Amino acid sequence: MVCTTTTCTETSMGVRLNVQQNPALEYACAVRRVSRNVVKRMVRPHHWNRLIYEHFSVSGRQNRRDLQTVHSFTKEVIQRKRAEMAAAANEGKVELQTKAGAKKRYAFLDLLLHLKEDTASGQNGWSDEALQEEVETLMVAGHESTAMTLTWTLLLLGNHPQVQRTVQEEVDQLFESDHLSVAEDPESLAHYLGKAVKGLEYLNAVIKESLRLFPPAPIIGRTAKTDIKVPDSQQVIPAGSSVLLFLYNIHRDEAVFEQAERFKPERFIEKSTSFLGHPFAFVPFSAGPRSCIGAKLAMTEVAMMLALLMRSFTVTAEKRFEEVGVIPEITLRPEGPVAIRFESRGEGKHLAGLI
Numbered sequence: 001m002v003c004t005t006t007t008c009t010e011t012s013m014g015v016r017l018n019v020q021q022n023p024a025l026e027y028a029c030a031v032r033r034v035s036r037n038v039v040k041r042m043v044r045p046h047h048w049n050r051l052i053y054e055h056f057s058v059s060g061r062q063n064r065r066d067l068q069t070v071h072s073f074t075k076e077v078i079q080r081k082r083a084e085m086a087a088a089a090n091e092g093k094v095e096l097q098t099k100a101g102a103k104k105r106y107a108f109l110d111l112l113l114h115l116k117e118d119t120a121s122g123q124n125g126w127s128d129e130a131l132q133e134e135v136e137t138l139m140v141a142g143h144e145s146t147a148m149t150l151t152w153t154l155l156l157l158g159n160h161p162q163v164q165r166t167v168q169e170e171v172d173q174l175f176e177s178d179h180l181s182v183a184e185d186p187e188s189l190a191h192y193l194g195k196a197v198k199g200l201e202y203l204n205a206v207i208k209e210s211l212r213l214f215p216p217a218p219i220i221g222r223t224a225k226t227d228i229k230v231p232d233s234q235q236v237i238p239a240g241s242s243v244l245l246f247l248y249n250i251h252r253d254e255a256v257f258e259q260a261e262r263f264k265p266e267r268f269i270e271k272s273t274s275f276l277g278h279p280f281a282f283v284p285f286s287a288g289p290r291s292c293i294g295a296k297l298a299m300t301e302v303a304m305m306l307a308l309l310m311r312s313f314t315v316t317a318e319k320r321f322e323e324v325g326v327i328p329e330i331t332l333r334p335e336g337p338v339a340i341r342f343e344s345r346g347e348g349k350h351l352a353g354l355i
Helices: 002-013 026-042 050-056 058-091 108-114 128-159 161-175 186-199 201-213 295-312
Strands: 219-223 242-246 313-317 326-328 332-334 340-344
Touching: 002 108, 002 128, 026 058, 026 128, 050 058, 058 108, 058 128, 108 128, 128 161, 128 201, 128 295, 128 313, 128 332, 128 340, 161 186, 161 201, 161 295, 161 313, 186 201, 186 295, 201 295, 295 313
Parallel strands: none
Antiparallel strands: 219 242, 313 340, 326 332
8 A cells, every 4th residue: 555655645746755665654644544534434423523523532533633644744745836836937947758758747736736717817726725625535535445456456366377377478568568678767667658558458357357346435425416216116216315326236236247256357358248338337436427537547557556566476365355355444445464475477577676
């Protein structure tokens, strides 16, 4: 999870925390505790009252301190970014390319800061409070969901050696191609790999099958805008009702997915598979106007990490995935530690310096 926290802070705010060198960083720990406390508070009615929760419970007082840590850090970054943008504009310094020759990429916060209102003053249309809410939402929601997707996918690969070998063969072909074979630094590798992983059909099928069996958000909530008639039933959901959707169960529906409890990445490659034509059969990132804003980023991030890992290591898992219990918190977490052994594939394939 320290890796995904580092990635999330860099992509959302443009700040490199180096959490891997210091996993106990106050901000990173605070973000993790805040995200886990969301569900814990939801299922404890006596914690719904904010006054009681924050002043008369141990977890509530800790949560208040954690929120102060997260808010203070984000506010500081926003103020620093605004100052840097103003200084750059005054000096006329605009970076268009990276060292790898790619178009300059901005963090999520940078993009929001560049958005301006259509006014004569040209002042930024986002208040610091609005920026803070957007960035923190992406940060809290993004770091753990990606970490859990990596965990479940590695567990599944560790259970299915033949699937893992097929992924490794596909990844090896990619790394032996012209662009990746000459990448000598992390920036160049990330530039080429970020584009290339989209073409790894089998690896992406493995990730999607992992998301089907273990969706990052197992339960999502929606509000009915109009009365909804439940198909094949006399039940009507009144407008304004809160509706909980159990994605974990939807993805394991035998009427839609053949051998739904089995890990079969091929189902996302076979064009004849019927569920591919149904817009709501596979919805790990939800669907419609309220779908996850970071879905493409998450898929690319997981694919890049898995490609690097599969190039360097072979993984084995001590338990079958069917034996691992699940905990449906804000993300779908394994019940207890997941023991996975990494074995180097050999010095010629090892990319330790770039991972």
